[in-house]
Amino acid sequence: MEVNQDYELPCGRELETVWENLDEVDDHQADCVHCRTARESLLALRSATQELIDEPDPTPPDLVGRIMSAVRAEVRRGQMLDLSAAEPGSVEVSEQAVAVVLRYAADSAGNVRARRVRVRKVGVDDSGAAQVEVEVTLATRLGNTSGADTLARVRELVSAAATSRVGISLVSLNLLVEDVYEDGE
16 A cells, blocks of 8 residues: 655654555654654554455345345336437437326226236338337226227327327227126225
């Protein structure tokens, strides 16, 4: 370890000299209060440094779990989609984030609940925006007598959200009704 060579003690001896002779005390160091104080500080520094070397921090017990959570989140996030931008540069959003926006749009149609939303990138349009296929699996409310109108409303809301809220080009939208729910559920 090198000590700053430009530091001179009040007695005229350089700190580097004290460091180099840390284990050998000469007559001057034995009598000089400045050299003794510097030597004690340097011995404490050396001891503390050695403790850090000898006993490194233990691995946190939850380290593997935290790493795996980050990996799982990255996988769930899905593929990144390029969005068209008015300004130069690019904007990306995950398929998962797009699915959340589209699920909210489907749920707002009334008489249905989105169960699953799958977004899959299939290309890029002329503006650079992602082209996607979307599949929405729905549950309809028991007693919904206007099923066709409800599905048309879901299609309208999801399509509008895809283009105006997210900025993606919707190539296809498949709606699948696979469940029924009662108002209390």
